[in-house]
Amino acid sequence: MTNSFMSNRRDALKGLLAISAAGALAACKASGEAGDASKPKVLSGGPKLTTAEMALVAALAQTIIPKTETAGAVEAGVPAVIQTLFTEWGDDNYRNYWRAGLNGLEQHFLQAGGQNFAKMVPSQQANLLGKYDAKAYAEAGFDDFYKNMKSTIATAYYMSEPGATEELAYEPVPGEFKGCVPLSDQPKTWAT
Amino acid sequence: MADFDVIVVGSGMSGGWVAKELCERGFKVAVIERGRQITPEKDYTDMVDPWDTPNLDRTSDEDKAKHPVQHTVYAFNQNTKQYWVDDNKNPYEVAEGTKYGWLRGYQTGGRSIMWGRQSYRMSEIDFEANKKDGHGVDWPVRYADIEPWYDKVEYFAGISGSMEGLDILPDGVFQPPHELTCAEVEFKAKVEETFPGRKVIPGRVANLTKPTPEQTALGRGQCQARDLCYRGCSFGAYFNSNVATLPAAKLTGNLTMITDTAVLKVDHDMETGRATGVQTINVETKETKTITARVVFLNASTIGTTMILLNSAHEGAPNGLANSSGQLGKNLMDHVAGAGAAATMPGFEDKYHYGKRPNGFYIPRFRNHTEESSDSVRGYGYQGRIYRESWQSNVGDAGIGPDYKEANSKPGPWSVGIVAFCEILPDERNTVTLHPTRKDEWGMPVPVINQKHRENEVALMKHATRDTKLMLEAAGMIVHHTDNPDDITAENMSAPGRGIHEMGTARMGRDPKTSVLNQWNQSWDVENLFITDGSFMTSGGCQNPSITYMAFSARAADYAAKLMESGEL
Numbered sequence: 001m002t003n004s005f006m007s008n009r010r011d012a013l014k015g016l017l018a019i020s021a022a023g024a025l026a027a028c029k030a031s032g033e034a035g036d037a038s039k040p041k042v043l044s045g046g047p048k049l050t051t052a053e054m055a056l057v058a059a060l061a062q063t064i065i066p067k068t069e070t071a072g073a074v075e076a077g078v079p080a081v082i083q084t085l086f087t088e089w090g091d092d093n094y095r096n097y098w099r100a101g102l103n104g105l106e107q108h109f110l111q112a113g114g115q116n117f118a119k120m121v122p123s124q125q126a127n128l129l130g131k132y133d134a135k136a137y138a139e140a141g142f143d144d145f146y147k148n149m150k151s152t153i154a155t156a157y158y159m160s161e162p163g164a165t166e167e168l169a170y171e172p173v174p175g176e177f178k179g180c181v182p183l184s185d186q187p188k189t190w191a192t
Numbered sequence: 193m194a195d196f197d198v199i200v201v202g203s204g205m206s207g208g209w210v211a212k213e214l215c216e217r218g219f220k221v222a223v224i225e226r227g228r229q230i231t232p233e234k235d236y237t238d239m240v241d242p243w244d245t246p247n248l249d250r251t252s253d254e255d256k257a258k259h260p261v262q263h264t265v266y267a268f269n270q271n272t273k274q275y276w277v278d279d280n281k282n283p284y285e286v287a288e289g290t291k292y293g294w295l296r297g298y299q300t301g302g303r304s305i306m307w308g309r310q311s312y313r314m315s316e317i318d319f320e321a322n323k324k325d326g327h328g329v330d331w332p333v334r335y336a337d338i339e340p341w342y343d344k345v346e347y348f349a350g351i352s353g354s355m356e357g358l359d360i361l362p363d364g365v366f367q368p369p370h371e372l373t374c375a376e377v378e379f380k381a382k383v384e385e386t387f388p389g390r391k392v393i394p395g396r397v398a399n400l401t402k403p404t405p406e407q408t409a410l411g412r413g414q415c416q417a418r419d420l421c422y423r424g425c426s427f428g429a430y431f432n433s434n435v436a437t438l439p440a441a442k443l444t445g446n447l448t449m450i451t452d453t454a455v456l457k458v459d460h461d462m463e464t465g466r467a468t469g470v471q472t473i474n475v476e477t478k479e480t481k482t483i484t485a486r487v488v489f490l491n492a493s494t495i496g497t498t499m500i501l502l503n504s505a506h507e508g509a510p511n512g513l514a515n516s517s518g519q520l521g522k523n524l525m526d527h528v529a530g531a532g533a534a535a536t537m538p539g540f541e542d543k544y545h546y547g548k549r550p551n552g553f554y555i556p557r558f559r560n561h562t563e564e565s566s567d568s569v570r571g572y573g574y575q576g577r578i579y580r581e582s583w584q585s586n587v588g589d590a591g592i593g594p595d596y597k598e599a600n601s602k603p604g605p606w607s608v609g610i611v612a613f614c615e616i617l618p619d620e621r622n623t624v625t626l627h628p629t630r631k632d633e634w635g636m637p638v639p640v641i642n643q644k645h646r647e648n649e650v651a652l653m654k655h656a657t658r659d660t661k662l663m664l665e666a667a668g669m670i671v672h673h674t675d676n677p678d679d680i681t682a683e684n685m686s687a688p689g690r691g692i693h694e695m696g697t698a699r700m701g702r703d704p705k706t707s708v709l710n711q712w713n714q715s716w717d718v719e720n721l722f723i724t725d726g727s728f729m730t731s732g733g734c735q736n737p738s739i740t741y742m743a744f745s746a747r748a749a750d751y752a753a754k755l756m757e758s759g760e761l
Binding site: 068089091134151155158177182191 | 242250252372545587593600601603
């Protein structure tokens, strides 16, 4: 009784929130477009990640968090979250930082693997990125962008619905707090 | 004939209580709130899932532009930013060479919406402190005067906690305490064994763990262990004005809520010596109005109340209304937080917690109580928690692929979060004044805040920092980081105001020459003017102060009601 009341209320509230969020988004876009006409374009690749950049992001994300019994980063919608951060949250500095960082990774893997990272087979991707990752964590200053990007990709994954509810454990309304329970009852980490 | 029996300026933690108590006594009460009416359907975000939270919950450039000060608060995020003021519209200045974080929200309920809910009584030791060590002036009350009012407000608000029998932190009327985690139980045992004068207890928090019939009747429900309180709670499970005091006041039929309306001045009749009402301005339309009443309560928050009284100066009260003592705006206090650490506890790998406790553990003050020091007075209490690390701590580690995914899906080691809250002494040099020329868009002079940490605060923080490390080590924890006590200075401590416990600028006292308010929170100068927000505090203790504001508010309202009933006011 209480639960169904709350889940109805929850859905109703979420509906309302979705509406207001869409409104806010529309307002943001309108002002962004108005501003664009008067601003010089400082980015060669424009205010959005290009198709090629998105292909690289998706391939990196899926190699970092592949599909197993649960969704991988791509199935969880991570690339779209990255695109939104890039276009709507970040400023030009942020966009330049990502663009330069992605370009560096693209060039590295072109040299190391002879083709675009996104076009490699998964085993080659895992092999090359595994080595790169190990180096990035072993050598300070080797590629801070990569570490930052990986953390962002992982955060986007664990905050996604499949990441939070399937890969991890998500309980929006626990009902009570228990300070010490066997881990075997809940072997996955809480999403929140 | 006045418009109302009572005007209450501000609907937050203390104003809500005054309104409830006086409405229930049959008086017609107007609550004037400068912010908007909170509507749960529109404002509460406690049902927003992580995947519906924009931009991975990162603060945007727009947020930073609108809230250059407020966005730095721990409780500011994409689901709570609606509760924090627009800094550009609500400016303040600080004296040269000082820093101050004035962190606030303008809406019905004020900061009771986003408060940390920790609720600790002040003790006899706190009420005697000024007299004993000579800082500030003596409180005009003692614990026994306030105890029944603590009982009353705790019962109504609903405080979860454990009975401990400590003189430094009196027990109260509690709902069942939250459990400690396995690692916290171990921490408690080891710390108490090593330091016989220290206790580790469950935090005392204004979340309902076993609602009373009175609370249920107001539509409030049991805490669901989500730890999302800062977003507003659809269950009404934590105390705030909007779910507790204001609904109770409304039920009487005696409450008039006037929102979006700022008070600029208290009107004062020089012939009678009494306040006649307040001058207001609608924050949207800028329409000004005079509202009259027999009695005025100021509950506009410490700095807000001080501004109103200073701005009410006239030829009969040239230094500000209710300020014949010259103490109005002086003795600004806060609590200074610090002495944090990074440490993990080995063991308990096969254990976890269920649910999210909106609370933690508490270590009551021991410094200069059970353990003396030669270089400081007063003390500090600690708040903390020991939880297992989650994916947030793991995602920055090396690794990719299924192994990385697997590692992130398992909880990490038990890791502590801990912070000490140190008392700040009342000091006349810590002040709020009005800017001589600069005004906000409603014509209110901008406050100039001048507060610094001084010798005693620095000495306490050094002790607290040492004590943090000693306790973590005593508990067998692996200490990854603590600050070096020798590096702590007044300048690098958390800035004044950042404890969000500002108080003291209209202190109570025993002598009208050295205090603004008498033992009933009543102005010495203006008999029908009462102040029960944090500005009445004669000293600050180290306890989170809201429950004390509530107790004094209920007590002062009762006193004012008796005077009105007898015809004296």
